[in-house]
Structure formats: structure tokens, C-alpha cells
Amino acid sequence: MTTKSKNFPLSKDQLESLAKQYPTPFYVYDEKAIRENIRRFTKAFSIFPDFCEYFAVKALPNPYILKILASEGCGGDCSSLPELVLCEKSGISKEKVMFTSNETPANEYQFAYKNGNIINLDDITHIPYLKESLDGKFPELICFRFNPGPLKQGGTNSIIGKPEEAKYGLTREQIFEAYAECKKLGVKRFGLHTMVASNELNITYFQETARIVFELAAELKEKLGIRIEFTDLGGGLGIPYKPGQEAVDYDEVARLIKIEYDRIIVPAGLDPLKICWECGRPITGPYGWLVTRAIHEKHIYREYIGVDASMADLMRPGMYGAYHFVSVAGKDDVIDDDGNVVPGADVHVYDVVGSLCENCDKFAVQRQLPKIDIGDLVIVHDAGAHGRAMGFNYNAKLRAGELLLREDGTVKMIRRKETMEDYFATIDFDGLKDF
Numbered sequence: 001m002t003t004k005s006k007n008f009p010l011s012k013d014q015l016e017s018l019a020k021q022y023p024t025p026f027y028v029y030d031e032k033a034i035r036e037n038i039r040r041f042t043k044a045f046s047i048f049p050d051f052c053e054y055f056a057v058k059a060l061p062n063p064y065i066l067k068i069l070a071s072e073g074c075g076g077d078c079s080s081l082p083e084l085v086l087c088e089k090s091g092i093s094k095e096k097v098m099f100t101s102n103e104t105p106a107n108e109y110q111f112a113y114k115n116g117n118i119i120n121l122d123d124i125t126h127i128p129y130l131k132e133s134l135d136g137k138f139p140e141l142i143c144f145r146f147n148p149g150p151l152k153q154g155g156t157n158s159i160i161g162k163p164e165e166a167k168y169g170l171t172r173e174q175i176f177e178a179y180a181e182c183k184k185l186g187v188k189r190f191g192l193h194t195m196v197a198s199n200e201l202n203i204t205y206f207q208e209t210a211r212i213v214f215e216l217a218a219e220l221k222e223k224l225g226i227r228i229e230f231t232d233l234g235g236g237l238g239i240p241y242k243p244g245q246e247a248v249d250y251d252e253v254a255r256l257i258k259i260e261y262d263r264i265i266v267p268a269g270l271d272p273l274k275i276c277w278e279c280g281r282p283i284t285g286p287y288g289w290l291v292t293r294a295i296h297e298k299h300i301y302r303e304y305i306g307v308d309a310s311m312a313d314l315m316r317p318g319m320y321g322a323y324h325f326v327s328v329a330g331k332d333d334v335i336d337d338d339g340n341v342v343p344g345a346d347v348h349v350y351d352v353v354g355s356l357c358e359n360c361d362k363f364a365v366q367r368q369l370p371k372i373d374i375g376d377l378v379i380v381h382d383a384g385a386h387g388r389a390m391g392f393n394y395n396a397k398l399r400a401g402e403l404l405l406r407e408d409g410t411v412k413m414i415r416r417k418e419t420m421e422d423y424f425a426t427i428d429f430d431g432l433k434d435f
């Protein structure tokens with residue numbers, strides 16, 4: 001069972017004293033919980049001869065977090081030049097960086113190549129594009145992103161869609177052409193990537209994905225004599241956003257994939273094959289929270305609580321209608337672990353809303369919550385991945401800062417809150433004078 005409000009690592013008093021020093025809204029991350037989780041994840045996959053988790057930088061692009069994860073053995077998965085730079089600054093280098101971009105500009109390929117990062121191509125036409133970008137040179141190690149299309153049936157995913165409709169990756173036929181072409185270009189080392197899920201809690205989905213990828217790796221060896229040295233299963237492991245949902249059992253995921261490994265990879269003579277993931281969400285998602293304060297209430301056709309954060313701080317609810325558990329500091333004994341109201345508790349049905357001029361700016365819609373008083377600290381859970389990172393500046397909202405709760409209980413600011421100066425930094429107001 002999830003114990004969401006109980007998972008939050010700070011008491012109401014601790015949170016209030018933090019909020020005195022760092023005005024709300026802010027994000028806070030729990031280093032101890034992040035470390036314990038990545039250790040569990042890594043241990044589960046240690047049943048394979050070789051394993052690496054390339055943390056999806058886009059999920060939480062903060063170099064302090066990246067450095068923590070790097071110290072636990074993680075690499076970084078990047079999709080842009082600034083993400084590549086973030087890895088470099090965080091001490092993640094060479095083949096610990098996977099560059100899984102799509103529609104990539106030449107200068108980003110050049111940077112990744114210069115740094116010896118693994119380049120994961122999203123299309124067959126990127127072979128000549130990459131070669132041209134590198135003035136005729138080509139990496140010795142290359143990876144391709146495979147889109148299994150109709151091969152991958154079942155779970156249609158609301159975030160990533162059906163593989164056939166997804167813009168990513170090469171078709172199965174193109175994969176053979178692409179590796180043959182790269183072999184001709186002198187490529188010596190090969191990886192194979194796919195990512196066909198997002199926030200998926202059904203772990204048989206990942207067994208199925210592994211089977212499809214392993215079978216392709218075996219066929220590449222048979223048909224082209226190419227030995228794939230790693231398969232990257234992408235990201236997409238889900239987290240239990242909703243009360244009552246169960247967290248994914250990493251050991252079980254590893255065990256299911258190992259079944260396919262023993263059945264396909266070993267007889268194909270591809271053992272040892274390195275197993276890679278590019279998970280973001282399960283690595284930091286449950287261990288980060290958006291902390292905001294109730295500053296208004298209004299009672300019209302519905303009861304509204306207005307908070308000082310907005311959808312510009314956390315886009316998921318507004319963008320996908322995504323559910324995030326919400327709790328109120330000091331009032332966490334009102335809703336039980338399954339999301340049910342404790343009998344006799346004073347609960348209200350609220351829409352918890354931000355200040356954007358957009359009606360989808362709601363953290364919770366028609367949600368049973370403890371009675372919220374103005375000044376209460378409201379905590380939005382599971383915001384440690386795809387949280388602040390997806391934030392934006394619409395309505396000239398200044399973006400929240402980030403705090404790290406260290407293992408020794410101290411708090412370090414790992415990104416300050418944006419100021420108006422930051423927001424205006426790209427505008428030359430002096431130019432207005434003679435405009």
C-alpha cells in the first residue's frame with residue numbers, strides 16, 4: 001500500500017520553518033529516499049551480467065540530483081545540448097551519457113561526438129545527417145531506436161500513444177538496413193534501444209518489450225553478423241500516483257526480463273549483453289513534492305482553494321488531467337492510505353487551483369480533502385519527476401526554486417526561485433527608449 005502523506009519527510013513545524021526561509025512555492029526532494037530507491041533498482045538488475053540506468057535528465061534536470069545519482073552508478077539520458085552540458089557538469093561523461101534525441105540539430109551531435117557520448121539515432125536518415133555533421137567522421141559505437149509499431153499490442157498509453165502513431169524510432173525493416181549501413185561505415189560496436197511505454201504499472205508490458213527487443217538483437221546477429229552489446233529498454237516504468245495503486249516490484253521486473261534473456265539472448269550467443277534503462281519517473285518521482293500555501297478560498301458553484309503555485313510550476317494535471325495526491329501539512333490523518341475519508345473527519349470537496357488565466361490550472365478537481373484554512377501548507381505529491389522541469393513562464397509566472405533534504409536532515413537550496421530580473425534577462429528595456 002502507498003502511504004503517501006506519511007511518506008512526506010517533514011513535519012508541519014519543520015515545513016513551516018523552511019517556508020520562513022524559502023517562500024512558497026518550492027520543490028523539495030528527499031536525498032535519502034532517492035538513494036535508497038536507486039540502490040533497490042540497481043540491486044534488482046544486478047542479476048544481469050552488466051547493467052546501467054541512464055537517468056532521464058529531462059525528468060529532473062538539476063545537477064545536484066544528477067551528481068547524487070552518478071555517485072550511485074547512474075549515467076544520464078539526454079535529448080538536448082543543455083542536458084548534455086548538465087551531465088558534463090555533474091561528472092557524467094563519455095559512455096555514461098546516452099544521447100537519445102529526435103529531430104536533432106547538427107551542433108548537438110557534434111557536442112555528443114566530441115564528448116564520446118553514446119549516440120542513439122532516431123531515424124535511418126540520421127546516418128548521412130550525422131556523418132555530414134561530423135565532417136565525414138562517424139562514431140565507432142552507434143545505437144538505434146526501434147519502433148515496434150503493430151508488433152507491440154495491448155496497453156495504449158495516454159502519454160506516449162500507440163507505437164504506430166508515435167513519431168519515434170525506426171521500423172523493423174529499417175533497423176536491418178540501418179545496421180548494415182553502419183557496418184559498412186566502419187562502426188564496430190552496436191546498441192539497440194526502444195521505448196514504448198510511459199508511466200506503465202503493468203510489468204508484463206516490460207517483459208513483452210524485452211522479448212521484442214531481444215528477438216530483434218538475435219535476428220541482427222543471425223542476418224547481419226552484428227553483435228549488439230547493449231539493449232536499452234527506455235523509460236516508462238510507472239509510479240503509483242493514486243492511493244491504492246501498488247509500486248512496481250523491481251525484482252519482479254528484473255526476473256521477468258531475465259526469463260526472456262535466458263530464453264533468447266543466451267542461446268543466440270549474445271550473452272553477456274548489457275541491460276540498460278533510461279527511467280526518470282520511478283527514480284525521483286515519488287521523492288519530490290511541490291509545497292504551496294493556501295492563500296484564497298472562494299465559494300461559488302464549487303468550493304475553491306487558491307494556492308500560490310500554479311500550473312506553471314507543475315503542468316501534469318492541467319496538461320494530461322494527471323492525478324497528483326494532495327495533502328495538507330498537519331492534517332494528514334484525515335484521509336487514509338486508500339484515499340478514503342476517516343469516519344467523522346471534517347472533509348470538504350475542493351478544487352485546488354492556481355492563479356493562471358487558464359481554467360485547467362487545477363491541482364485537484366472535486367477532491368475530498370481535510371478542511372483547508374487560509375495559510376495552510378498544501379503538499380502536491382509525486383512531483384519529483386516531470387515536475388518543475390515541465391514548468392513554464394506563462395502569465396509571467398516566475399518559476400519555483402528547489403530544495404534538497406540531505407541525509408543528515410539539513411536542507412540545501414539546489415536552485416533558487418526565479419526573480420523578475422531572470423524573467424526579463426532576455427529583453428533589452430534600454431532599447432525601448434529610441435524604439
Ligand SMILES: *Cc1c(COP(=O)(O)O)cnc(C)c1O
Binds near residue numbers: 059278385
Ligand atoms: C521521457 C523519456 C525517458 C524517461 O521516461 P520516464 O517515464 O520518466 O521513465 C526515457 N527515455 C526517453 C527517450 C524519454 O523520452
